[in-house]
Every structure is written in structure tokens, then in C-alpha cells.
Amino acid sequence: MLYEYKNTLYLLSLYCLFVLSAFAQNESDEHRHAIDSIRALIPTLEGEAKLKAYAELTNRQDAANDFSDSHLQTLNDYLAEAQRQKNAEKEGDARLAKAYFLYNKKDEAAFLKDIPDFLAFASKHGRWKNYFTVYEQLIDFHTIAGKYDEALRMVEDMYREGRERRFPLGVAMAARSMGETLQLMNRYADAEPFHREAVAVFEGENDLAQAIVSYPNLLNTLRRLKKYDETLALLTRWEEIQEKRDRQTGIVGQDDWFLMDLNYANVYSAMKKYDEAGRYYQKISTYADRLKPSNKEDYLYRLLMFYETTEQWTNALALTDTLYRIETELNFRAKALSILNHKAYTLGYLGRGAESAELYEVYIHQIDSVRRAEQSTRVDELRTQFEVDRHILEKEREHSYMLAALAGCLLLGGLLTGWVFYSRRLARKNRGLVRQILEQDCVAKELEQKEEELHRYQTLLKQQNPENTDETESEAETELLKRFKRLMQDSRVFTNPDLNWKSIIQELNTNEVYLRETVKQRFGCTIGDYINELRLNHARVLLVQKSEKYTVEAIAFDSGFNSRRTFYRLFYKQYGLSPSEYRKQINK
Secondary structure: OHHHHHHHHHHHHHHHHHHHHOOOOOHHHHHHHHHHHHHHHHHHOOHHHHHHHHHHHHHHHHHOOOOOHHHHHHHHHHHHHHHHOOOHHHHHHHHHHHHHHHHHHOOHHHHHHHHHHHHHHHHHOOOHHHHHHHHHHHHHHHHHOOOHHHHHHHHHHHHHHHHHOOOHHHHHHHHHHHHHHHHHOOOHHHHHHHHHHHHHHHHHOOOHHHHHHHHHHHHHHHHHOOOHHHHHHHHHHHHHHHHHHHHHHOOOOHHHHHHHHHHHHHHHHHOOOHHHHHHHHHHHHOOHHHOOHHHHHHHHHHHHHHHHHOOOHHHHHHHHHHHHHHHHHOOOHHHHHHHHHHHHHHHHHOOOHHHHHHHHHHHHHHHHHHHHHHHHHHHHHHHHHHHHHHHHHHHHHHHHHHHHHHHHHHHHHHHHHHHHHHHHHHHHHHHHHHHHHHHHHHHHHHHHHHHHHHHHHHHHHHOOOOOOOOOOHHHHHHHHHHHHHHHHHHHOHHHOOOOOHHHHHHHHOOOHHHHHHHHHHHHOOOHHHHHHHHHHHHHHHHHHHOOOOOOHHHHHHHOOOOOHHHHHHHHHHHHOOOHHHHHHHHOO
């Protein structure tokens, strides 16, 4: 009787919760109110009602984009309760929810730790869609880390397992992962058939949600291969699928339609069919006010590129003012600087040379500040590396002295040999430092040359010489890297342990795959390695500046590391000594 009463109370509480949610001030207030109410209700429930409450609480926290420890605790409690009740279905739901949480949080260590148990459970209970979905996420972690060979091996295993189990969706997910991995390796021609297979299987299985997710991959591949006619045909098919999906769900996927229209405009612009491209930009303008801020910002930026390409300079100038105001209000310094450059460029073509020159002076000053900061950072790295090398050599010398004292006269020759070895090695290190300093001088000279080039360009603008406005892919990649480095170093977003990649991608007006490819090609490392290098450099500065009362663990977290063990491991791997030893030697 008491159990039935509690279940009834649970249903009544949820009903009241939904009624009260209707009066919430906004969506955020609604989620917060619902989360607090359900969390308070759970201890009073038992059995199936308690599991339903946990599921509702998890969904609410997901909708609120909550990646806190509180959300993780909810998932662990949900899983423990499902196991206690021996409810395999709810246990599977809880495990899947936790896998999604760790994946979206980019907590690779925790994700990899839980994966074996998840896959074993999903296989045992025949939850194959969940099995292959998380398998695909596991592969994604390897591709993000640049472990392409390992990723390809896992994809082949996944592909084979999907066929052996006669599970078409698993085969399609494997094909999609194979295509994405090959794309990251710049093997677009090899990636194309796998993306086509994924789309075909998802459509054949009537899994429209997965098909819509797969379309951008195939679309991007065809655009890279400059197969514009096929790209347009693909967009037409995507449009049909999207309409069917909207009818099934009863919800218009506004963001999906925006992405589709924007791709239409981009393809037509690449084909130099500017009238058609303009028609799609005009179409987007009719519903732009209903777009979420990131998509609206993306639309305005691409519209600016279109105006410049088609030499609609008056429209471009008005749009630069709007975009500059938006970026300034959002405190996106790197993008605001980019818009400033576009405005100066536009003023030049409108014959307003004096205003253009004035803006370019501001722009050059900002670039100079960024580059000088980079130069200062590299000098600090050289000095620090010298100190680390000297410390290592001093430790070797002390070790040689100890051996000489213990061995006496018989080991005197060994001591002398060690001394000679030390002296030669120190001399080599000194020569290496000199070479590095000379390289730094070259960097300074390159900076001066760049400034001279900008000055010459400014002069050409004043003289109103027409120039080609088309931007090559190499120039686009170079500009993307400049904006990425400015964002990392000026805003120091890398010091945030929970770095939100979506906001960074949106701020750079690019996509994650393209950014990873560009960084890999130009820097020879993954984005993760580049971020860790910035964090280690920042940590060294804090180790010197902060007093001994400021712990090494605190410095690790202030530098963007969310794990003390990870910080110590990377620091020792990079410099050959622990952070504590480094601080001790620097302060001597």
C-alpha cells in the first residue's frame, strides 16, 4: 500500500513539476527548477518510480548541458540503483547515458576506463545499436588524438563485427567512422565510398536521424573533390530527407535547414553562380532572427565574404560594423580583429583611403602585439630549456663526484671521464642555445618583413589599385591558424580545464575536422598536443612567479590541467624533471 502511495505521489509530483515549468522565466530556469525538484523527490521513491525519476533527472541535466560532478554523480547513482533492482533495461540506459556524458565532456581517461564494461554489457544483452554507437565514439577519441592507424584497425573490426552480427546500422556506423578517419588523413577519394555506403544504409533502414548526421560528411568530401554537381544533387536529397524527418517528428529542424541553405550558398559561390548563392543568402535572411546566436553569427560572417567576393562594398561595409559590434559585445577579440581587417579592406575599395589607412594602423598594432607576445614566449622557452639542461648536467656531475668519493683513487679515471663527458655535453648545449637564439633573430626579421609587406599593401590601397579578392585554400588555412593562435594566447582559453570546443569552433567560423587537419598539416601535431604545450609554458611562468605557498597542484589547475597526475607526467616528459624540482632550481 505504501509503495503504491509513493508511486502515485511521484506521478502527481511530476505533473505539478510540468505545470510549474510552464511559468518558468526561461528555459534555463525551467531546467534548474525541474532538476532541483526531482532531486528532492528521489529519496522518497522506490522501485520503478525511482528509476524513472533518475532517468528524468538525467534528461534534464543533459538538456541543460550540465557537465558538472553533480551530473556524473546522478549517473552513478542511477546505474547503482538499476543494478540493485536487477533491472537490465534501465541499467543499459544508465550506462549509455554515462557514456554520452563522458564523451561529450571529452573525458577520455574516464571514457576509456568504462568502455570495456559497457561493450561487454551491451553485447551480453543484445543492445547492438548502443554497442556500435559507443564503439564509434571510442574510435573518435583515437582520431582526435591522431592515432589514425589504431583507429583504422578498430573500424575494420567494427565493420566486420557488424556484418557478422547482421546488424546493418552497425555496418553503417563503421563505414561513417572509416570515412571520417580517411578524411582526417586527407584521403578524400578513399573516404567517399564509405560515406556513400553509410548514407545509403541509414536511409534503407529508415533511420533518418542518423542519415541527416551522415550527410554533412559526404557533402564535405564531395566539395573537397570539387564535385559540385554531385554536391548539389546530394543537397537536394538531403532536403527531401529533412522534410520527411520534420513530418515524422512534427518539429521543423530550423538549424538543419539553416545549415542546408548555407551549404547551397557556399557551393554556388564556389561555382561562381553568385545569383543563385545570393538567393539562398536572401532566404536565410527571412528567418535569421530565429536562429540561435552562433548560427546567426556564422551566417553574417559568410554573407560578408559573399559581399566581398561579389564586390558589393557598400553592403560589406555596413555588415562589418554590425559584426564588429557583435564580436565586441561577446568579447571575441580574435574575431573582432578579423572584422576590423575586413572593414579596412572594404574602405580601401570604396576609395576612402585615409580611413582605411587609419584602421590598418590599428590592425597592424594588434598583430604586432600578438607576435611580440609569441616572440617573448619563445625566448622564455629557450631560457627555461637552458636552465633545465644545466640542472640535468649538474645532477650528472654530482653523481660523478659521489662515485669518485666511494671508489677512491681507482675510480679517479672514471670521474675524469665523467667530467670530460659533462664538459663536452655542456658545450654542445651552449652551442645549441646559440643556434636557437639566432633562429629567434630570424623570427624577428620575419616579423619586420611582414610589417613591411602590410605597409606596402596599405600604400597600394591608397592608390586604389584593383586586386583579386579570391582567397586560396592555403591563405584561408594560414588565416585560420593566425586566428586560432591569437585566440589561444590572447584570451588564454587553454587555462580552462573544461575547454568548450564547440564555442571555439564557432568563434573561429570553421569546423572541428577542418581545424584539426590544418593544425596537423602546419604544426605537425594534434590540437591536444598544441594546447598541452601552451599549458606547460603557462605553468612554468606560474612556477616562477608564484610563492612557495602556492602549491604545484594549484598551478596545474590554473594552467588548465584537470588532473595532477597528467600534469606531472607531461611536465616530466617535456623537460626531464618534476615541477617541484623545476621550481626549486629556478628559485636558487
